[in-house]
Amino acid sequence: MTSIIFMGTPDFSAPILRMLHHEGYDIKAVVTQPDRPVGRKRVLTPPPVKAAALELGLHVIQPEKLRGSEELQQIIDLQPDLIVTAAFGQILPKELLDAPPLGCINVHASLLPKYRGGAPIHQAIMDGEKETGVTIMYMEQKLDAGDIISQKAIPIEKDDYTGLLFDKLSAVGSELLKDTLPSIINGTNSRIVQDEAQVTFASNISREQERIDWANDATTLYNQVRGLHPWPVAYTTFEDGNFKIWWAKVGNAKHDTIPGTVVVISKDHFEVAAGNGTTLALYDVQPAGKKRMTAEEYLRGTGSKLQIGDQFK
Template sequence: MVSVQPEARPTLRVAFFGTPRFAVPSLEHLLRSHHTVAGVFTQPDRPRGRGQRQSDAPVKQVARENHIPVLQPDRLQDTVVLETLRDWHVDLGVVAAYGRILPSTLLELPRFGMINVHASLLPKYRGAAPIQRAVMAGETETGITIIRLVQALDAGPMLGSATKTIETDETAEQVEHDLSFLGAALLMRVIHDITAGTAQEVIQDPAQATYAPRLTKSEGLIDWTKSAQQIHNQIRGLYPWPHAFTYLEGVRHILLESRVESTARSDSPLVSAGQILRASGDDLTVKTGDAALAILTIQPEGRRPLRTREFLAGHPARPGQVFGSP
């Protein structure tokens, strides 16, 4: 009897480009696979956290723990970057929330090109903040799309996608966590298809493209004339950064958790948007443009986050006061 040996799986040498926590599951899946992570590119170290201490980015930490070479170039156009990729004999480049656009000289270098793990259902939400923008827009579904990188922003052919439901009260942080693992699993399937020669590319429809620009701190200021649902989505979408915030008696307050109230219990024209309707026990309810919003967790400037009961016990918020601008 002649034994038939299973066909050997091609082993790729992969260069990984990523920086934040979102990229970690993709890197870890590659490290556990039969492929070789030749090296990691990540953003230069920057101050992080409330204390603004210099610390390693999550991807760098994982790479160091696994003794993977790490490069943190200030400029991807530097010749040392191209020379390093050549020295690593890279077959495939994988990008996951790296934070910079790769120059064309890098895109063309690996044998199988460069692919990107993007946190939206492309062509919707191209850009730097797809998760936050989707939550802020009140989307009920999002997902991961893996694309072949081209010079235009997130416009390359699609190699695979996977969807995720956005629950009513999910924050951007929670959605990002789920998508990071969904993306890692999809990445491995796409790489398998690439090596097997079965990957199918689907061209994006540019007419359907929308954009998700980088977040700014000023977007956190709440406009209480908007609907309760819009403000609730803003609070969810801007958590954990840059946060949705408002002012009470000149003091900045970050709103961390909320609930839409179906009625304001006051349709009087004398009640203005942002006015506190109830402030007792666990109930801190604020008038919005269409109804009302219950604040569940709040953080006064310079303080830790507080549940409503604890906040009201130590702060003189009362009905009739108005949340608004400074």
């Protein structure tokens, strides 16, 4: 029986781990990130992969940093046939990449060579891409640059957002890995070198990428909002405070005013001027110092003073 060490951290990775367990692979250990403080009360919380591993009765290893750690040697000493990673969150040292006889493979949430890096799902939506997918690839020391073993594409629907697409691609990744593993184990898998001329990157989302630039047209802003939903969430500024936009749509109004100006106030939303005469309709918001609320709740409450002509920046 092929022995595997699985390495992953977020919700995206947990179904992939469950699939490996269900298929009967010998999972020697699950390697994931340390528990982290979560929420306003900073409650120490295990990553989703740890929770899944413990539920399945699997041994868990949580190195703060792999390189040069005691945990690295522990992993190598387990002598797995194969290492499978999925959104683990750390670069694997060369001695680990070289250890398993069947190599180290990664389940990556993009159609490589497009969107190498840590935020491929966010970036694909923000860029207005019409499709994305999952790539099973061999790992090497250069970020997401290894040979492609298999891929599967899916459309990005117009109402998809990052959280929903994470779930879709996790399911796709589980099935693709399930179908691909036998060929890796018996040595009949494909191995396609990535075309470096087609490489694009999707680095972890920066604070600047979260900020709304009202000079952009409404479609661009809608893609930004849904690409950052439900984390880390797009924001603008209003009345000298950060104003989060959890959900919005392309508005119907036309205008010839300064971008960022409130141009329509309705019962359940309000529209803000964007670039090229378009508007963004805000439906789910969070004013500075307040909880998340619908735009209707905002307009009835603290936002009841919102007026046509008010300016978001």
